[in-house]
Amino acid sequence: MNFPEEDGLYRLFYPRGVAVIGASSKEGKIGYKTFRNLLNSEYSGGKYPVNIKEEVVQGARAYRSVLEIPDVVDLAVIVVPASAVPGVLEDCGKKGVKFAIIITSGYSEIGKLKEERELVEIARRYGMRILGPNVFGIIYTPAGLNASFGPPLLKKGTTALITQSGALGVALMGKVVVEGLGLSAVVSVGNKADISDVDLLKFFEKDPNTRVIFIYMEGTKDGREFLKTAECVVKSKPIVIIKSGRSKKGAQAAASHTGSLAGSDRIFQAAFDQVGILRAKDIAQAFRWIRALSYMEPPEGDDAVIITNGGGIGVMATDASEEMGVNLFDDREYLDKLFRPHLPYFASTRNPVDITGQADEKIYHRCIEEAMREDKISSVIALYGQVAGTDERALAEGSKDVILRYNKRKPAVFAFVGGEEVEESIRILNDAGIPSYYYPEDAVDGLSALIRWGRSRRKPLRKLSPPHLPVDEIRNILQKVRDEGRIQLLEPEAKEIFRLMGIAVPEFKVVSTLRDAYRAAEEIGYPVAVKVVSEDIIHKSDVGGVKLNISGPNELKKAYEAVIANSTRAVPGARIRGALITKMVPRGVEVIVGGATDPAFGPVVMVGLGGIYVEVMKDVSFRVAPVTEEEAREMIDSLRSSPILYGARGDRPRDTEALSRVVMAISHFMDLFDEVAEMDINPLFVMGRGDGAVAVDGRITLKVR
Secondary structure: OOOOOOOOOHHHHOOOEEEEEOOOOOOOOHHHHHHHHHHHOOOOOEEEEEOOOOOEEOOEEOEOOHHHOOOOOOEEEEOOOHHHHHHHHHHHHHHOOOEEEEOOOOOHHHOOHHHHHHHHHHHHHOOOEEEOOOOOEEEEHHHOEEEEOOOOOOOEEEEEEEEOOHHHHHHHHHHHHHHOOOEEEEEEOOOOOOOOHHHHHHHHHHOOOOOEEEEEEOOOOOHHHHHHHHHHHOOOOOEEEEEOOOOHHHHHHHHHHHOOOOOOHHHHHHHHHHHOOEEOOOHHHHHHHHHHHHHOOOOOOOEEEEEEOOHHHHHHHHHHHHHHOOEEOOOHHHHHHHHHHHOOOOOEOOOOEEOOOOOOHHHHHHHHHHHHHOOOOOEEEEEEEOOOOOOHHHHHHHHHHHHHHHOOOOOEEEEEEOOHHHHHHHHHHHHOOOOEEOOHHHHHHHHHHHHHHHHHHHOOOOOOOOOOOOHHHHHHHHHHHHHOOOOEOOHHHHHHHHHHOOOEOOOEEEEOOHHHHHHHHHHHOOOEEEEEEOOOOOOOHHHOOEEEEEOOHHHHHHHHHHHHHHHHHHOOOOOOOEEEEEEOOOOOEEEEEEEEEEOOOEEEEEEEEOOHHHHOOOOEEEEEOOOOHHHHHHHHHOOOOHHHHHOHHHOOOEOHHHHHHHHHHHHHHHHHOOOEEEEEEEEEEEOEOOOOEEEOOEEEEEOOO
């Protein structure tokens, strides 16, 4: 091992002795299966059954208590009723047990938070760590350890599986065997009362036996710490996650399953993208990615070449490449020079390179070698559609030799499309560590995971350069709102905070009489807008509390009186503080920028184009706050409607730099001021390039205490 025994979770995976408390000789009981797996495993340390009634369990001497075991016990696996767990934990603490795996369920997943907290408190008194409760155990193949009631046999590999679902975890272990992959570890985390995903990420980051970290997640209890850790881990090892709860009902089911805070799925996705975590949509995609990630290093560039003996499968791979972000090398002249000497005159050398169905395995080998040797090509996608005249086994063996000769420099993936005859070819290449699949889209998908991880690995760790915010002045405004018993800031209060954040706002004045309105409009200069000011009216336009483009005193009188009357009539008893007289500004592209508090990740920031784009198309981008200016630009560029900001259809390009600064400022505001529940600027007018952005309207809401 490359890290000391005292480091973190070392003795969880390399215990000197393991006790199964609740071990049984009765088949069908979890205590039976757990101890049976431990007995039959290759683990070389002490294996001790604890049972208060039996003297011998499965041929091994049993102990009535962990305290009776004469040797060192680093790990205790607890399989007793929930009522007995606290007492058992106390004994483990007195024995000097370092880790307790609590298989027993019936805690926070059914609302029993107090009972779960009691277990953690007991463990902390003794300096002991808890995995669980509500788990099926752990397996660590480098140590031969199986302290679980999962499958007894597991192929050794380089992927560590962390699962929040016990049943799915067991199923995934079986699927790994079917796929011919292997695992370095399986860890069931259950309710994560103590040991968390963060702890496990830190261990597997340093574990030389683990190359890929695969997580099934339903929710997280410390999302920000998880992201901070994951960002560091992906610089050396890829993280693949299946996150359930994409739908509203799915999120509710996930939360009730483990008692986790599921949060918004869109924000989970944004958070994963932010730090380079690869989120698979389903189990099949996860295994496609794991196969590629555990076999190959990522490419140094983005330019891939497809080599195919069939136009149809080549086109399918081309479509998949565009959908999955795999860039195809497109220097036609260069490709023709590279491949033409090896191909018949009627073959196509444009990418995808169609060597035709008449090509035998030798032509394949020569073309693959040219692509692997060429520095301008970053990766290779080789496709074979079954045809008469080609020896599939010879194709696989020769391709293996060529690819392994060069794969330190670039990855290659293969797809064999055909009947039973291609099965052996796929097996030969996979056994050699060359990712091979049944379909062209799957091969492209596997390569896309390598490319995306490579980009994340090369990307430097985020360096935040927060804008200077006058914290005391902003906090005084927020405190004044609290002192008045409010949680909703008035528009002028929100705009003053925007101004203090360095965000441009139109000139405005708050008035309480028509006389003051006349004076304010003259000072500001027509045209102006008139808006009601009331903490009881959030959506002013809905009640007729806004009048725009007021061009003179006569219109101002009508507008002022209408705004006050409409608001009073629509919301009887509303506290009307007066009206906001504000300068009308030239219309820019309408954008919404906002912040909110996510239960899993805390403060987040959002940007999207206004109007139909946000209301109907939901075209918005999220990130966990705070963000860098580069991340703010990435958020803007990720919008489907972003071409509008860059001068689509001949329109003037907009000041996206100013928009980026607004997004960044709001992200830091949300991060600094924990008392803010949510806020938005809607609309923010983004003017022409170099002319800035103006917050026309906005709101800030404080958290309820």
